[in-house]
Each structure stands twice: as structure tokens, then as C-alpha cells.
Amino acid sequence: MAKPRSRRVPVAEPDEGIPADWKPRARNREQLLELVELLPNEPGVYVMRDRKGRIVYVGKARRLRARVRQYFNGHDNRLFVPALSKLLGDIESVVTSNDKEAMLLENNLIKRHQPRFNVKLRDDKQYLVLRLDTRAAWPKLEVVRNIAQDGAQYHGPYHSASSARHTLRVVNRHFKLRTCSDFVLQHRKRACLQYQIDRCPAPCVYDVDAQLYADQVRDVGLFLAGRHSELVSGLEQRMQAAADALEFEKAARARDQLRAIETTLQRQDVVGTGELDQDVVGVYREGGNVEFVVMHVRQGKLMGTQRFSEKGMELPDAEVLSSFLSAYYDEAPLAPDELLLPFALAEDDAEPLAEWLSERRGKKVPVKVPVRGDRKKLVLLAERNAASNFATRRSKRDDGEAALLALRKRLRLSRLPRRMECYDVSHIQGSDPVASMVVFVDGEPDKSSYRQFKIKGSGGELSQGHRQNDDFASMQEVLERRLRRALEHDDWALPDLMVIDGGKGQLNRVIAAMQDLGIALGDEGVDLVSLAKERRFAVTASKQGLERLREQGVAETPEATPGQALADYVVQTADDADDPGEVRPERVFVPGARDAIALPHGSSELYLMTRLRDEAHRFAITHHRKRRGKSSLVSVLDGIPGIGPATKRALIKHFGSVKAIKAASVEQLCEVKGVGGKLAEAIVGALSG
Template sequence: MADTSLDEDAPAAGPAPRGPAATIGRYALLERLGAGGMGEVFAAYDDRLDRKIALKLLHAHLGPEDRRRFRREGEALLLENNLIKEHRPRFNVKLRDDSSYLVIRLDPKQTWPRLELVRKIHDDGVQHFGPYHSASSARATLRVVNRHFQLRTCTDYVLQRRTRPCLQYQIDRCPAPCVYEVDEASYAAQVHDVGLFLSGRHRELTDGLKARMQAAAEGLRFEVAARLRDQLQAIETTLTAQQVVGTAALDQDAIGMYRQGGQVEFTVLHVRQGKLLGSEAYSAKGLEHPDSEVLADFVSSYYAKAPLLPDEILLPGPIAEDDAAPLQAWLRERKGKKVGLLTPERGDRRKLTQLAERNAAANFVTRRNRAEDRELALERLRQRLQLSKPPRVIECFDVSHIQGSDTVASMVVFVDGEPDKSRYRSFRIKGLGAGDDEAALRQGARQNDDFTSMYEVLGRRFRRAMQDAEGAWALPDLVVIDGGKGQLSRVLAAMQDLGVPTGAEGIDVVALAKERKHALGHGRAALRELRARRAAGDERGWVEHAIAADGEPQVEVRPERVFVPGVKDPIRLRPGSSERYLMERVRDEAHRFAITHHRKRRGKRSLRSALDEIPGVGPTIKKSLVAHFGSVAAIRAAGPERLAEVKGIGPALAKRIAEALGVP
């Protein structure tokens, strides 16, 4: 889509392919940004608006050489997708994504087929279902299928090496073809039913199950008939929850658009065989083109990434005449047959587009309110913590270890109140290793000293910023440390040593201390002590709530506090406030990310340590084990017989390894 509000630092895709005096009407061409479905897009200067815009030039405006380059509109649309990913121009919001949608893959020709989540569709003749715009919706679909159909969920590697059935067999969700003999025809029937279910051919699925149930009952195979009956009832219950919105036995996408000025919200409703299966919401801003052009750009951008196309695309209004025919030809080429591009005015199809438009309007209001809430939270946080500027980019650091072993640190980044996971980083603490206790004592610190670890992490982080000041390591507005005054002072020292300015002249730094409990005593004496502290200005006199039980001391729960440089007493954020919620969310995300990395390292080290203690196991044997089994979990799950299959491991050594790892 065209975003006409280009910034000065918008990335350039190359020099303008015209002379220095290239002008078209009131537009002065500056540089070429990329190729669009109907032509090429240039950064241009608009004399009337007195600012930069993005200008799409249709083929009628281009020279013969450019026309030959884009002789087919389908090629131009595919090229647009590639160029957007390569150059990332800001005018096209919807294609600025390196990832593709998730698709469920099912290969019926595979031995014991299973469902897989993939992002790319290869022309290998297998079935694909989707797309799913979020991983959560795709995995929710997999959970439903696994609950109602008995297909294996393990990988091919595990299938070939498993010696006993897993939990899925115990709860009757898999026939365990890895261990037991399974009727291939029965399994193939399950695979066929899964294909019908995911394709939306629900009537065909239920009719087939009823016929098989009746045949099993007539053949006196009552256990099979009962299982089919239960499966049929469960599937019908699931299908009943789906909203019926039409009677057409087609796959349809209904697009709704809502616009206020340059801000546009799109909603795509996915209707399969008359049932509404899901929806997707998208937004764009800074658009000043007519609705017909904006809608055409959205359709081309959206379906350039969609792996599977519906039979009909229902639009809320007409698209640009110059775009309609080439776009329909390109859709036909992608699907292999005609795709209806309709603008309904009455009937069920019009009701679908109206429903999509109402959803787009509601999503627009929700998104706007959410953005306003984030802006308000950032401003309140700036005022409450006395920051020099609104903290639009927040970085939070946390250290994780167990008694000083496998010490790691995390850095999470929030931009405008939302996590930016592409900028997350994890650090392995290098300062002190095993066996350095004597040196650590001389330095007055140990490896599990969070102060020393934090000093090292901040030093490494800000040295990277000196090398990449404008990229992924660009400096934030606010640094949040999980800790108290000690951690805060260590961070400030690290930044001072590196010459990184703090406070009003640079980066704001605060520390968020966790909630603590403090025993006050019994009854009224405890309350008098609490009031006296409060009157004296003691921070322990202010409690968020207290826990009291009959005959037991009253416990004061000190709320989380924020330590700010230059402020003597910590600052408390009001319970339930948006600024407190934001700070807790940032801190909890840093904690989660650090623990995840720590557990991975600890798991690898525990296996390595266990193998090191086994006589006869050296570096070569350890490398062979990992190469043969592929993962730590697979080595632990292997028995002595399978361990003996590894080159260099005999029966005696395999038995010792199994005993050391606790393999049954």
C-alpha cells in the first residue's frame, strides 16, 4: 500500500531512472523505491502538498523499456513482494514482513502421515490448509484435530526410534504405529477425514462417519461403531459452535474497509462452505489515495503472501478500473482457475461485506483506543518517574542463575509500550568461570554476584551501541533494571565508564524492586508500629495490603518500588495504574526471557557433566552420541540396545551410559 508520509531516512531502492528534470504535473520524481503490481513506485515531491509523497506510475506513464520489463502484471506483483522485503520502503505497510503465514501440511503418501506447521508451500503434491495469520490460531486448530482424530504427533525421527508408546496413546489420541501393528486402512481413513475437516467439507465428513458407523454396527463390530459414534458427536459439537453466515458451497473471503482520513483499517473474513472460520485485521496510516486504489493495493499485497486462494473475493466497493483486469488475471494465474473478484450490492454476499465493514470499524476504534492508552501510560510514567522524555523505547535487563552456575542475562525491548522481539538479546556471562573462586575472592566478587554480571552485560551492550548507533543496537530512552539501589548504582557506573550520558542529557535509568514481605508482630501493637513508621515517613509504613491470621504475626506486603537516580526514597506506582502495569510487564518479560535461556544452558550442561563422569566416554563418543540421536532428550530416551548402535560404543559401555543417565 502507498504510504504518502515518507520520512527523510526512508531506505532507497536505487536512483531514479530518469533525468534530473523529471517531473510529471506537479510531481518532481526523486528516487525509485520499488515495483508495484500496476507499475513502479517513486519517492516524489508534491508542490501542492509541499512535502514528500509516494507516487505510483502506471504503465501508461512509463517508457518502452519499463513496459517491456513489466509485460505481465502477474510478474510485477510477485516482483513487488520481493522488492518490499529487500528494500523495506515505508509506503507499503502490509508487505513489510520477512515471515510468511503458517500453513498446515498433510502428506497422505507419507508412512503414517501427520500434520505439520510450515511457512512455505513447495510444489510437492501434498495437501495444505490455511493460511493462519497467527501461530496461536494454527496451534488451536491442531489441538482440535488431535482431540478428534487419531493421527500421530511425533516426528519421523522419534517414530523410527521409539520403543514404547507415549502419553498420546494412553489417552486414546494416537494408535501408536511406532510400537504396535496398526491397520493401515483405518489410519488412512483418519487421514482422509482430517483432510475433509480442514477443508471445510463438514457435511461430507459427517455423512462418511455415519456410513462407517452403520456398516460397523451391521458387521457386529460394536466397539468400532461406538468409537465412530463418539467421534461423530464430538465433531458435530465442534462444528455447531461455528457461525453459519451463508448458503453458498464456496470458499469466500469478505474484505471490509473503514477509513478516517489517512488511517485505514481492513478486516478479512474467511468463510468456508458457508461457515465463518476466522478473521484477520490490518491497519495502515498516512494514505491519501482514493479508496479504489487503496483497496486494489491491499488485495494485491494480501494475496501475494496468501498460500491458498478462495473461490471468491468479496469487496466492499469497486477497485480502480486500470487495476481490476490485471489483478483478476494474476489471481487466476496463482490459483490455476478463475477467482471471482466481486463487489456485491445485495443478497448474502453483500451481508458478508457489511459484516466485514462493521468489524473493520470496531477494530479501528479498538486499535485507536489501545494506542491512546499506550501514549497515556508512557506520559504518566514520564511524569511519575521524573524522566527527561517519554520512554518510547524501553530496555530491561535481568540476570538468571542457580548458585552462580550457568549465569545468563537477558535484554528485552519495548517500543511504544509493545514488545519488539526482533531486538531481544541474551548474554552468557563470561567474566568469571568455574575454578576462578580464588581470583573472584581477590576481586571481591563471585560469579553469582548479580552486580558484577550486570556491569558486564551493560558494558557489552553499550559497546555494541558505539559500533551500531542507528541499527538494532541504537540507544533506548529508558533502561530498567530488575533490582534495587545496588543494581542501579552498578548500571550507572558501567554507563559512566563507557561514556554513555544518562539523565536529562542522555538515557534515563531506573531500577524496579520486587514485592517484599515483612513480619510486623501481633495485633494492635503491629498496627501502632505501622502507623508510627508512616508518620515518620518510613517507607515500611506504606503497605499495599497486609496478611493477618489468628494467633500469627501480621505480615506487611511492601509493594514494588522504583528507584530513580538522585531521588532518596523509592517511588511507588499506584496499584492498577497503566504505568505500573507497563513496568511490571517489561520486568516480567525480561525475567521470562532470562529463565528460558538459563534452562537451555543448564540442560545442556547437565548431560555433558553426566557423560564426563562415565569411564570410557570421551569427546569423540559424546560427539557421536549427539550426532546419532540428534538431541539430549533422544539420548536420555534411548535404551542400552539403541545406544550400542552408535559407532564406538559396545554393549558394556552402552549399559554404563544408560545407568548413568537414568535410562530405564
């Protein structure tokens, strides 16, 4: 058995690139499971390589073996997981001293190797902060990109250079701090232009009141920190004191500063009432495309918003968000007082993140998922921003093209499925069965091409009120009718891909119908697949299950339903079972393939297919409800003597629903052609009962 590649060093990393002598240690699921069992059950980072040696995923865990084992034990329902057995060639690990070290190492490895399944934020140079060193003799405000542990105040971050420099201009215009470098301050002999335009008191060459300058520095700190109420109160007192002392120049300066603050406040959205520095994260996702928004709320005011887009994300939401936060705060210059998220992270992801942020902030930083109140409103606002940004920034054509290409590759289709049709059957216990056909063109619904079908049944007996509870027969009938129209009418040309809702049995019935009509599959005809919904399976009555049953002393009795004892045993012991059951994700069956294809969770192709299937289901249910409503009305009217087909149609056309007919008076019923006084009274009598 192979030995695990694991080392207990807190800063060690896997070899750069692919080692020259690298060979996969696993080529099937069984060999991967052996590697998993050799992993240490300690904090650290795991690195998954494909069979060519490329790093495809980097993750962290509090217990490495337990986390990685989840990928292979049937408990992990992420749809990229089934592909791991065919994709992976090795799993390496690096043991760290604690969770926080694991998170930092994970960040470094992701940035270095850019794995396929990880969130990868670009090295962003848009993080700007304003630095104010209050310990200097004559402090100044400056724009910097990096934060040093030097005791200075740092304010921000600002998502763009223009935003940071606008704030700097406001401060320079109204608070009059020096703007020159320390070297110029020490060597200048004459006052510069900033002094001439009254933007600087020129401490470089003139005697300046140090206390007055210190007051200005303090005001700048309050202004940038968003503590405007405290700043305004101080300025108002200073302005009044200067006016009382007849120092009108000082009073005018304080007045101008107050006006500048008012103008700034008008530009800022007040989104909360707290006094904390909060970062609020919003997430919007469609398939593998994810939009993140980080709102910087300072003292209840929205100071700025940053946006990030990711593509090709196949992990679940919580893991994608955790990966994003690790990457974001690895680059962000400041940690907030509080972090608000739209949904929870895994416990072994949330705790190290909070600890890391707390260390950077210098005090405890809670990571919260609010469920009510002002904090919840902030999260909802961030999510609305993420959805809006997604709609604005994405290219539907590019996204649709990418999804179609991925779908063709995943399902091994003969052509790009630019036109797709999906079919679904709807009924209640066999009554009023109908079917829908929805059409997507280039990944988007083409509602003008939607069609509805009434299921006729063999010999058309369903039109006589019979029931049909056989979805297989109904689907076969609809597909035969649709395919015949393709042969007989030019405007019913075959699509690139036909999708039916169901499993392998449904697929085989449709294939038989196509063969009967002489329509080929693939290149010479049409691609065909069936989409089965995600399902959970409990323990089944297999031979092994029966053996376990006998070992527990559970025996079948002659009067019991066959298998009932096993079913009772499963129910009684479900809470104690180690394995709650197998999760079968949404699967696609294709002609000629023995096994179904699992579409990766969060992938664009899965999102496209489920949208198509759900739209077919919605359209079928809508049609069924309309037909059921009409049939119930017709059945009520059929029982009234004197109402024939023409009168029935006239009543339905005039009133539109059975509720409206029931509510109608005799006089209103007489307005319908063919309805006289006696018939109207008969209708009222029949429907009122």
C-alpha cells in the first residue's frame, strides 16, 4: 500500500509544478480510498492532483482524513464528486499546527497554482487606503496600497483610485493639512502654492499653532472614520466659540468644514443605525457563474462597494463563499468590526476565519448570518446588488455559448445543442393528462415555440373521460406525435437535442418510437437524453440487508407483507444508522451508455438542464390546471337537463369559470344565447346545491 505524502511543517508546500518523476498513485476508486485512509486526522491542507499531476483542488480541514473521506462515502452530494474517481491520480496533505495556519497555507497554494475548482481572485491593485500618522510632528494624509504595523491610522479600503483621491481632495480643501513629503517639509525655504491658495498653513516655513493643527488632524480622523455626529458637534462648538470671540476667520473655516461634511453625507447612503465598521457580503449564482458583492458599511453609512465575478465554480455555495472570503481578506488591507454573510459556512471554515480576522483587527470580529433586523436588511441589500451586478455584467450570449459547449462535451452529443426541446407529462391520478413541450434556443427560452398536448390514449378513450396513469405510455404517445409532425411538416423540424423527464425506462420507450418512425439518433437524426431528478435511497432489501435483519433477530412472519419486517427495521433504526442512505444526484441517461452521467454540481450545464426541465414541468402543470378547471365545469354542466354542447360552450365563453357561473343570477344567465328563463332557473338550482 502506498505511503501518504504528508509532512508536519507549518509553512511547507507541495512541490512547485509537476515533479519530473511524478506518477499517479491511484487509477480507480479503490486506490483513492486507500490514499484517503492514510491521511492524518489533524488540521492541515489537502491537495488533489489529476492523473497528469496537475493540482485541481486545494482545501483545508480541521481533520484531514474525515473531510476528504466525505468526498467518497456517499454523504457528499456535490455533483463534481462522482467525477473525482475518474479524475484524480493523487491526494497529498500538509499538516499544520492549527486551523488558521491551514487557511493561510490554502490561500498561498491557491494563488500559486490556480486550481481548476477553487475561487481565484486576481491580484487586485484596487485596494487603496488613506494613511494618517498622528505621531508625526506635522501629520499628513496620503494614499497607500499596503498597511504597515507602524501605529498610523488607516482608513478605507477604497475600491478605486478616483474614490480615494476624491476623499483626499475634500480633506485637503477643508481641513488644510500639509501635502508635501517629509524631505520637502524639512528643506523648503519658501511656502508653496498650497499655502497661497489657503490649502496649507505652511509649517515648513512659518510658525504654526501646533494645537490648532492637532485639532485639524483629529477632525480628519473623525471624518474618515465616519464619526460624523461627533465631528459636527465639535465643529459647531468651535464655530460658536470663534464667533463669540470675534474671530470670524476661524468661525468661517469651521462653517466651511461643516458644509463639506454635509455634502459628503448627502452622497452617502445611510443603510444602518449601528456604530460598527461592517463588511456585508452578497452572493448571486447561476450554475457555475457567481457574483460576489462586499459592501463596506461604516458607522451605518455605505462607504463603498466591491464586486467580483467567478466562472466555472462547481462547489456548493458554502464552500465557494468560504474560498472567496479567504482570498478576499488575504488581500484586503483592513478587517471590519463585524462580518455579515448571507448563509453559514462550515464550522471548521467559520471559526478559523473569525480568528484570523480578529487577529488582524486587534479585537474579536464576529462572523454572523443574521435572520432578522437591520443586519438582515443589509444582507438582503447586498444580495440584491449581487443579482443586479450579475445581470448587468454578464454576457448572456457568452454564458450561453459556454454552457452549450460544456453540455455537448459532457453528454458527448453529436452537435452543439442550439435548439433544445424538453417534454413533461402532468395529471392527477390519471385524470386530464396533458404534456408540454418547451424550447430553448441558445440556452434561453423561446416561448413562442412552446406547445401543449392533450393525451389521447389508445383509441382516443381519454376524450371519453377515462384515466391513464401510465407516464411511459403518455410520453411515448407525445413523442410519436411530435416526431410524425417533423416528418410531415417543415415547420416542425427536429431540434438538436430532445430532453425527456425521466430515467432509463422512459428513454428506451422513446428510442423505440423513433426506430418505428425511422428517425435516426445522433449525427443522422437528433440527439436524445433523459434527465432523472436527484433522489435519496434508504437501505434496500438486498441479500446483505436480509442477512443483517436475521442477525438482529428480526424474522418475517407469514401474515406480514413481504419485506415488511425489513422495512420496519429500517425505520426503527434509521436514527442510529451510520449511513443515512445513498444520495443519487441528478443524472442524465444517453442512448447506448450503460451508466448515467452525473452533471457537476453548480456547473453551467447542470443549471441549463434543470432550467429546461423545470420550465417543462411548470408549463405542463399550468396546462393541466386549466384543463382540469374546464373539465370540472363541463362535468357540472353535463348533469343539467337541457344543456347541450353549444349552450355549454356559450356559458363557458361568456362567464369563463364555474365560480362565475355559480355567482350569476337568473337574469345574467338569460343574457347567454340559448339560455331561457326555465333553463336559467335550472342552472341556478343545480349549481347552488
